[in-house]
Amino acid sequence: MSIEELEHTADIRMRVSAPTLEELFSEAARALMIVMYGCPGVGGKSMNVSAQGHDIESLMHAFLSELLFLSEVEGMVFSGAEVIVGGNALEGTVKGEPFSPEVHSGGQGVKGISFSGFCIVHEQGSYILDVIFDV
Amino acid sequence: MLQGISRTGPYEWEVPVGFVPGMRVPANFFLSEALAEDLEPGAVQQLANVATMPGIVGRSLAMPDIHWGYGFPIGGVAAFSLEEGVISPGGVGFDINCGVRLLSTPLREPELAKKRELIERLFRAVPTGVGGKSTLRLSAKSLDGILEGGSSWAVREGYGLDRDILMCEQAGCMKEADPSSVSQKARQRGMPQSGTLGSGNHFLEIQVVREVYDQDAARVFGVFPGQICIMIHCGSRGLGHQVCTDHLSILESATKKYRIALPDRQLACAPLDSPEGKAYFGAMAASANYAWANRQMIMHYTRKVMEDLYGIPYGEMHLVYDVAHNVAKIEEHSWGGSRMKVCVHRKGATRAYGPGAPDLPPEYETTGQPVIIPGSMGSPSFLLRGTMTAMEKTFGSTCHGAGRIMSRTQAKKRVSGKEVRETLAQRGIIVRAPSDAAIADEAPSVYKPSAEVVRVVHEVGLSRMVARLEPLGVIKG
Numbered sequence: 001m002s003i004e005e006l007e008h009t010a011d012i013r014m015r016v017s018a019p020t021l022e023e024l025f026s027e028a029a030r031a032l033m034i035v036m037y038g039c040p041g042v043g044g045k046s047m048n049v050s051a052q053g054h055d056i057e058s059l060m061h062a063f064l065s066e067l068l069f070l071s072e073v074e075g076m077v078f079s080g081a082e083v084i085v086g087g088n089a090l091e092g093t094v095k096g097e098p099f100s101p102e103v104h105s106g107g108q109g110v111k112g113i114s115f116s117g118f119c120i121v122h123e124q125g126s127y128i129l130d131v132i133f134d135v
Numbered sequence: 136m137l138q139g140i141s142r143t144g145p146y147e148w149e150v151p152v153g154f155v156p157g158m159r160v161p162a163n164f165f166l167s168e169a170l171a172e173d174l175e176p177g178a179v180q181q182l183a184n185v186a187t188m189p190g191i192v193g194r195s196l197a198m199p200d201i202h203w204g205y206g207f208p209i210g211g212v213a214a215f216s217l218e219e220g221v222i223s224p225g226g227v228g229f230d231i232n233c234g235v236r237l238l239s240t241p242l243r244e245p246e247l248a249k250k251r252e253l254i255e256r257l258f259r260a261v262p263t264g265v266g267g268k269s270t271l272r273l274s275a276k277s278l279d280g281i282l283e284g285g286s287s288w289a290v291r292e293g294y295g296l297d298r299d300i301l302m303c304e305q306a307g308c309m310k311e312a313d314p315s316s317v318s319q320k321a322r323q324r325g326m327p328q329s330g331t332l333g334s335g336n337h338f339l340e341i342q343v344v345r346e347v348y349d350q351d352a353a354r355v356f357g358v359f360p361g362q363i364c365i366m367i368h369c370g371s372r373g374l375g376h377q378v379c380t381d382h383l384s385i386l387e388s389a390t391k392k393y394r395i396a397l398p399d400r401q402l403a404c405a406p407l408d409s410p411e412g413k414a415y416f417g418a419m420a421a422s423a424n425y426a427w428a429n430r431q432m433i434m435h436y437t438r439k440v441m442e443d444l445y446g447i448p449y450g451e452m453h454l455v456y457d458v459a460h461n462v463a464k465i466e467e468h469s470w471g472g473s474r475m476k477v478c479v480h481r482k483g484a485t486r487a488y489g490p491g492a493p494d495l496p497p498e499y500e501t502t503g504q505p506v507i508i509p510g511s512m513g514s515p516s517f518l519l520r521g522t523m524t525a526m527e528k529t530f531g532s533t534c535h536g537a538g539r540i541m542s543r544t545q546a547k548k549r550v551s552g553k554e555v556r557e558t559l560a561q562r563g564i565i566v567r568a569p570s571d572a573a574i575a576d577e578a579p580s581v582y583k584p585s586a587e588v589v590r591v592v593h594e595v596g597l598s599r600m601v602a603r604l605e606p607l608g609v610i611k612g
Contacts, residue, residue: 134230
């Protein structure tokens with residue numbers, strides 16, 4: 001599994017890879033937290049999460065948008081997700097800790113998850129997501 | 136320059152139909168040779184992509200701060216026919232009505248004592264950064280008031296003066312706002328963030344008017360050399376971001392429903408007269424109003440600090456103007472000999488209405504509207520005025536800022552936030568931010584030189600330089 005930042009002039013472009021689709025969702029959640037807070041959360045406070053799309057890419061887009069919303073309104077920094085993907089929907093939990101300005105001020109606000117250049121491919125045993133976060 | 140692009144003037148370039156499949160009109164952009172060195176192929180591709188959208192009128196346009204964004208390029212302008220055209224969140228961006236306002240004070244530079252204390256007080260008065268929350272507890276009714284009323288709501292609630300309303304583009308309120316199209320999620324995000332600066336490139340800056348280029352216009356705008364001014368740059372916060380996210384998803388489905396072929400999913404759109412298009416337009420207008428109220432409240436907090444610290448009467452600090460640089464609006468323009476109403480999308484571009492245009496306060500009828508171009512920490516900002524050339528060439532639009540030339544990854548490798556802060560301190564510029572990481576991301580060297588971008592719009596005549604302002608203190612979001 002890996003999270004890598006790619007070059008992008010205006011925003012933040014990330015490449016996330018994982019051996020399974022479910023793990024890709026968890027790693028993508030961590031990537032979003034790294035951008036927003038400088039590091040993913042730790043700790044085990046868990047919350048339910050669900051999302052729907054009309055294909056796997058729109059499902060990932062909806063999932064990340066939901067985490068952005070939950071993180072902001074619940075004041076949570078997530079450490080990862082445990083989700084079950086069925087068709088173009090998912091259900092599961094996200095875990096994390098409450099936002100603390102002392103620990104989580106190393107990142108920047110994400111305005112949204114862009115559809116430009118957004119793609120998921122499956123090659124050589126890995127699922128790979130490319131995503132641009134508008135900051 | 137990239138293959139296939141031709142030069143049509145000293146600063147004007149054309150991307151012909153056929154550069155990408157499906158272009159309905161050519162695309163044009165404005166750049167000097169110096170700025171052309173940093174032009175990204177991805178930005179030109181995005182500019183050409185916009186030209187494929189249904190109902191586009193005249194040209195797909197980009198200002199000299201063009202750079203690679205998502206959907207439209209940043210610096211992009213496009214007008215769409217009300218009958219055959221579309222509306223797209225990709226032409227507005229996530230930060231709906233991100234914009235800038237300039238507040239003038241009667242204070243002169245030598246009178247700016249206690250600068251560090253001023254910065255600290257402003258930093259405490261205006262919540263900033265990731266997780267920054269307002270001390271204000273809005274009711275659902277008040278939020279509806281903001282979404283419908285914008286600046287007027289804020290002034291009615293005691294956050295400013297009646298004159299402030301007229302000194303905003305569109306009088307700080309889009310009448311087409313439809314709060315019922317703003318989701319509960321967007322409202323939840325908007326409730327605790329009213330009157331907060333946000334993060335990223337948003338800022339509140341103490342500036343000095345260093346040079347005046349157009350004495351007559353400067354007099355009308357109320358600015359003079361050596362004067363202390365305050366610039367506020369922010370948008371519609373989480374509420375606007377959520378509106379974009381919500382409607383992007385709806386419009387992605389609508390794109391398929393209306394069988395619109397697009398080269399980029401972020402350009403998802405719907406006909407302006409469709410239910411989906413109308414819903415996005417109403418929600419976007421409501422978000423724009425939230426942003427105007429937001430900047431009005433931040434300006435109020437600023438005035439209170441200045442009043443308290445320097446004894447300047449509240450009413451002697453004047454709003455010069457407030458401009459939006461991420462918005463879609465219905466405007467009347469002439470193109471190809473016809474006068475028509477169009478939906479102008481400006482994504483990282485500023486309205487630059489010339490003398491005699493509608494929607495200008497009486498004071499500015501002969502000068503054209505003030506155009507405010509923010510620099511970045513350490514680099515100058517500019518005050519310009521709108522022109523008739525902009526009305527003729529760019530649907531009354533000009534640039535919005537400097538435009539990045541370096542990614543955040545490169546910026547962090549090159550220089551630390553601490554180094555940037557210390558270097559600026561040596562030049563007498565105090566920077567206050569929630570973290571040093573936020574400072575490194577926005578270091579002056581990561582942007583195109585704002586002076587060159589402004590020189591190009593001045594030379595082309597899309598707006599004319601009135602004054603240059605330099606920073607003395609910066610609060611970074």
